[in-house]
Amino acid sequence: MDWLDEFYHLSSALTDYKVVQLKGTGVGEEYLDVLSTIIPQDILSELFDCYRSLKVQNSSKPKEQLIRDAILCDAKLGPVARNIIKMWYLSIWYQMPDDWRQQFGKPNQGSPKYQDVQFVVSRNAYIQGLVWEALGSHPMGAKQPGYGTWSDKPTDKGSVISTAS
Amino acid sequence: MYINEECKPIKVANNKLTPITTVQELHHNLQLAIELEFATLPTYLSALYTIKENTNVCAYNVIRSVVMEEMFHLTNAANVLIATGGKPALNNPEFIPSFPTKLPDKEEWFTVNLRKFSPEALATFKYIEEPAELAHGLITIGEFYENIIHGLVHLNSDSCVDLFPSGTCPQIEHKYYYGGGGIISKVTDLDSATFALNAIVVQGEGMPTSDWDPDKPLPLEEMTGIWSGDHPLFMQPRELAHYYRFDELAKGRRYICGDTHNSGPTGPEIPIDYSAVYNMITNPCSKDYENFSELRELNHEFNRIFTELLNQLHQAFNGKPETLEPAVGTMFRLKYAAQELMRNPIPDSPQEFYAGPTWEYISASGW
Numbered sequence: 001m002d003w004l005d006e007f008y009h010l011s012s013a014l015t016d017y018k019v020v021q022l023k024g025t026g027v028g029e030e031y032l033d034v035l036s037t038i039i040p041q042d043i044l045s046e047l048f049d050c051y052r053s054l055k056v057q058n059s060s061k062p063k064e065q066l067i068r069d070a071i072l073c074d075a076k077l078g079p080v081a082r083n084i085i086k087m088w089y090l091s092i093w094y095q096m097p098d099d100w101r102q103q104f105g106k107p108n109q110g111s112p113k114y115q116d117v118q119f120v121v122s123r124n125a126y127i128q129g130l131v132w133e134a135l136g137s138h139p140m141g142a143k144q145p146g147y148g149t150w151s152d153k154p155t156d157k158g159s160v161i162s163t164a165s
Numbered sequence: 166m167y168i169n170e171e172c173k174p175i176k177v178a179n180n181k182l183t184p185i186t187t188v189q190e191l192h193h194n195l196q197l198a199i200e201l202e203f204a205t206l207p208t209y210l211s212a213l214y215t216i217k218e219n220t221n222v223c224a225y226n227v228i229r230s231v232v233m234e235e236m237f238h239l240t241n242a243a244n245v246l247i248a249t250g251g252k253p254a255l256n257n258p259e260f261i262p263s264f265p266t267k268l269p270d271k272e273e274w275f276t277v278n279l280r281k282f283s284p285e286a287l288a289t290f291k292y293i294e295e296p297a298e299l300a301h302g303l304i305t306i307g308e309f310y311e312n313i314i315h316g317l318v319h320l321n322s323d324s325c326v327d328l329f330p331s332g333t334c335p336q337i338e339h340k341y342y343y344g345g346g347g348i349i350s351k352v353t354d355l356d357s358a359t360f361a362l363n364a365i366v367v368q369g370e371g372m373p374t375s376d377w378d379p380d381k382p383l384p385l386e387e388m389t390g391i392w393s394g395d396h397p398l399f400m401q402p403r404e405l406a407h408y409y410r411f412d413e414l415a416k417g418r419r420y421i422c423g424d425t426h427n428s429g430p431t432g433p434e435i436p437i438d439y440s441a442v443y444n445m446i447t448n449p450c451s452k453d454y455e456n457f458s459e460l461r462e463l464n465h466e467f468n469r470i471f472t473e474l475l476n477q478l479h480q481a482f483n484g485k486p487e488t489l490e491p492a493v494g495t496m497f498r499l500k501y502a503a504q505e506l507m508r509n510p511i512p513d514s515p516q517e518f519y520a521g522p523t524w525e526y527i528s529a530s531g532w
């Protein structure tokens with residue numbers, strides 16, 4: 001299994017979106033690129049190992065509490081996992097917390113593509129942020145929902161289906 | 166030029182299409198017209214949506230422009246059916262063909278597949294839009310409509326037939342159509358019905374003329390057969406007919422002043438990158454996903470949205486035109502669901518194929 005596959009499975013557990021939905025955004029590879037440029041390899045490797053062992057011990061998709069205990073509460077892995085969640089939902093890379101950077105961060109060597117500062121991952125990633133779908137909304141001006149649909153309540157989405165005659 | 170590996174042309178007898186002599190036959194043919202116009206959409210949209218974000222911009226815009234006008238054609242055919250007292254039927258599984266397919270107007274000389282954006286897809290697109298003047302002995306969409314127009318003329322001259330009865334369902338008005346060439350016009354009599362059907366043909370195949378010369382240059386002579394009919398019919402900007410828009414993509418060049426059908430396009434190059442395309446499996450079917458539950462669900466979700474769209478269109482053409490407004494929202498959701506599928510590789514596919522939607526109407530029992 002390569003990291004991309006592991007990244008999708010971990011992301012699916014962290015975001016509660018299915019792997020096919022995450023792949024369906026078309027920007028997962030960019031996110032992994034950001035992550036593996038900024039986060040030291042050994043920490044990423046530890047994070048994926050940790051999730052893999054949770055899966056091995058507890059069926060294919062570990063329960064939320066296990067992920068909270070083993071990953072999100074961990075001083076080293078937790079902030080990385082939180083950044084992965086924020087990246088998927090908001091398509092923004094947030095600078096890692098100060099204490100994490102002091103303890104675990106490594107200065108970037110050379111001039112890599114991504115630095116650990118706050119930035120929007122890409123123009124396309126912004127459109128693909130999960131937050132829009134989760135809100136029942138859309139990225140304004142970037143992904144058309146159809147004329148007049150802004151007056152529909154998000155919950156109305158399913159009701160039109162019942163018009164089948 | 167009409168032969169490729171997978172489909173050989175079938176020469177049709179001189180009397181290619183059966184003349185229409187009853188209102189029932191007319192309605193049947195107009196229903197076929199609606200099915201024909203709709204059947205082009207999965208074909209064009211499959212190629213369109215496999216184009217990766219921010220790539221192949223020109224090709225994307227060209228295919229999209231044709232898709233918009235296919236919806237115009239569908240509406241025109243539906244308006245003629247409504248005006249003659251018929252009822253368009255879009256809300257059933259038979260409305261949509263299963264791909265690969267032949268088009269429902271008896272154009273049996275080529276096969277329509279759902280393909281990613283590729284030279285093979287463009288070759289099919291050109292077959293679909295083939296001008297009648299080029300397809301000697303073969304049925305084209307233009308001839309199919311010509312047969313309907315003959316039927317309308319015949320029935321209109323019959324004093325026993327009330328061809329345009331009063332009290333029919335409301336037709337789709339022009340305000341519902343935007344973003345493409347042509348204007349939806351109300352159908353009330355033979356002239357307006359003929360106009361609406363002609364508008365379909367001249368967008369796809371170009372302006373037909375009896376003495377069309379494929380060596381006449383563009384655009385010095387108005388009737389070259391290369392332009393769509395939007396300029397003479399609707400006073401809209403000049404645009405190439407669908408066939409020639411696709412020909413530009415297939416050849417990777419623009420038509421310019423002085424070009425003819427026979428010269429092909431000799432203008433500036435169109436940048437096309439066939440590698441910047443999701444590698445969608447040809448003619449996706451539910452069997453492709455039977456071992457992959459998440460892909461199966463994603464495809465089912467697409468088909469739910471697709472079914473919802475067909476139900477909305479059915480309502481719009483059967484008394485509630487205002488349903489077209491939410492239907493446009495459904496069209497966008499359909500697009501996003503299709504793209505979601507197309508970005509997913511099919512696991513363990515030796516050819517590294519990606520998924521794609523299967524375009525199926527789900528009847529109530531399968532919901």
